[in-house]
Amino acid sequence: MAKGVRKIVLSGVAVAALVGGGFGGWHWWTEGRxxxxxxxxxxxxxxxxVSPKVSAYVREVRVAENQQVAAGDVLAVLDDQDFTAKVAEAEANVAGQKAALGTIASKLELQRALIDQAAASVASAEAEQRRAQQDFDRTRALANESWASKQKFETADADLRKAVAATNKARAALDAEKDQVGVLNASRVETEARLRQAEAALQTARNDLANTVIRAPVDGVVGNRGVQVGQYARPGVQLLxxxxxxxxxxxxxxxxxxxxxxxxxxxxxxxxxxxxxxxxxxxxxxxxxxxxxxxxxxxxxxxxxxxxxxxxxxxxxxxxxxxxxxxxxxxxxxxxxxxxxxxxxxxxxxxxxxxxxxxxxxxxxxxx
The missing domain is CATH 2.40.30.170 (Efflux pump adaptor protein, beta barrel domain)
Incomplete structure (x- = not known):
């Protein structure tokens, strides 16, 4: 009887092992491999x-460890006194360059009036030269016929020479006034360049001032917060x-x-x-x-x-x-x-x- 039970048990174990092995092999073949x-x-x-873009002492820390924040939320605030002063200095520089441009514009307006005045002087000198030329021509004709004295002829000749010199002088003055416009235009270009440089410096100063407020670039949870009030923050140094x-x-x-x-x-x-x-x-x-x-x-x-x-x-x-x-x-x-x-x-x-x-x-x- 015991041998029969033992035989049945061993047979059952063998069958279970075969079934288990077959199922395991099937599972490996169809999926496991x-x-x-x-x-x-x-x-x-x-x-x-998160690191600061500027160097300054930390004035405020507005987030705690493990706090959920949204993009744009303020994380920390740096001391901004020096940056506010730099913005004011840059604004004054911009205002100075704009004033210089205004001065040059006024000089150009004045120069146009001076050119008109010089042109009028040229016209007057040319008219005087024509009158002196006519007097000289008449006096020379009379002198050739002995109707005018030599002294009068020499006086007419001197007046003509003076009129020609005055005309040349007036024309030179007109050219000088016109050349001054080019000088003023070059000065304006130079001042405009300095104005753009001053405006760029102002924008940089404003950016630095804005960067004293450190904001979250993305949504997330604050971790590894090492920033404390009074700490000196520097670019590249991790805050959190x-x-x-x-x-x-x-x-x-x-x-x-x-x-x-x-x-x-x-x-x-x-x-x-x-x-x-x-x-x-x-x-x-x-x-x-x-x-x-x-x-x-x-x-x-x-x-x-x-x-x-x-x-x-x-x-x-x-x-x-x-x-x-x-x-x-x-x-x-x-x-x-x-x-x-x-x-x-x-x-x-x-x-x-x-x-x-x-x-x-x-x-x-x-x-x-």
């Missing part, structure tokens, strides 16, 4: 580091960071041997270690242009005598839907397990510019 997974994956986000939650994605570092059938657009199942049992559906978005080791501080140099082959990993960006079940709960840095379903990829080549770079807008994704 197409799944590429890794636990070397993390939640990421495009974190914005803005994390644009819930806009997050996953970067999974797959082995190079897992990439042969992986394509952009393939479905990905994502499980976050912080929320076990919650599985999210995403899609492969793009592949890094090089392996992670190439972007390290000291890239490997394999052209040495001591070479050991190491399987490289390539970062793969995985997009998550905005309305996923954990929207608003995911934080950059959380650990992830990612599984990519590579079914349907076939032997199609990688899409140019996507597997080793982001998919371009409007670009087709190779699939079957």
């Amino acid at each position: 197409f799944i590429e997974s890794t636990d070397n994956a993390y939640v990421h986000s495009d974190i914005t580091v 960071s803005l994390v644009p939650l819930p806009d997050v994605y996953v970067v999974a570092n797959f082995k190079e041997t897992q990439l042969s059938r992986m394509r952009p657009g393939q479905a990905v199942t994502v499980e976050i270690d912080a929320y076990p049992g919650k599985r999210l559906e995403g899609k492969v978005e793009s592949f890094a242009p090089a392996s992670g080791s190439q972007f390290s501080l000291l890239p490997p140099e394999n052209a040495t005598g001591n070479f050991t082959k190491i399987v490289q990993r390539v970062p793969v960006r995985i997009a998550l839907p905005h309305d996923n079940a954990l929207a608003g709960l995911l934080r950059p840095g959380l650990s992830v397990t990612a599984e990519v379903d590579t079914r349907g990829s076939g032997d199609a080549p990688h899409v140019a510019g996507s597997v080793f770079g982001a998919v371009r807008p409007g670009q087709a994704v190779a699939s079957k």
Whole structure:
């Protein structure tokens, strides 16, 4: 009896093992062999580091750690006394250059009147020269007939010479007055250039004054806030960071041997270690242009005598839907397990510019 029961139990175990093995083999053949997974994956986000554009002491800090802010909200205010003074100085410089332009315009108006006056003097001198010429001609004719004295002839000749000289002088004065217009126009061009320079300096001063109010460039949550009232802020020094939650994605570092059938657009199942049992559906978005080791501080140099082959990993960006079940709960840095379903990829080549770079807008994704 015991042998019969034992035989039945062993038979049942054998049947269960065969059924389990067959089911496992069927599952692997139909699905498992197409799944590429890794636990070397993390939640990421495009974190914005906020730094000042000008150097000044911090007067106010208007946000707290972990506070939600919108683009344009004031984060901090720097002391603006020096920048206000520079704006006033630049405004005065602009006003001075505009006044100089006004003065030149007035001089040009005056110069036109002086030119008209000089032209009138030329006309008067020419008329006097014509009169002197006529007197000279009459006196010379009379002197030739001995009807006029030599003294009178010499006087007429001197008057003619004086009239010619006066005409030449008047014409030279007219030319000088006309040339002065060119000088004034050149001075106006130079002053206009200085005015534009002063206006540019004024705009720069106003920009610096506006930059004393530090605003949020994007919507996000304040993090890593290191700014305090009284701190001396300098350009390039981080004040705080803005994390644009819930806009997050996953970067999974797959082995190079897992990439042969992986394509952009393939479905990905994502499980976050912080929320076990919650599985999210995403899609492969793009592949890094090089392996992670190439972007390290000291890239490997394999052209040495001591070479050991190491399987490289390539970062793969995985997009998550905005309305996923954990929207608003995911934080950059959380650990992830990612599984990519590579079914349907076939032997199609990688899409140019996507597997080793982001998919371009409007670009087709190779699939079957």
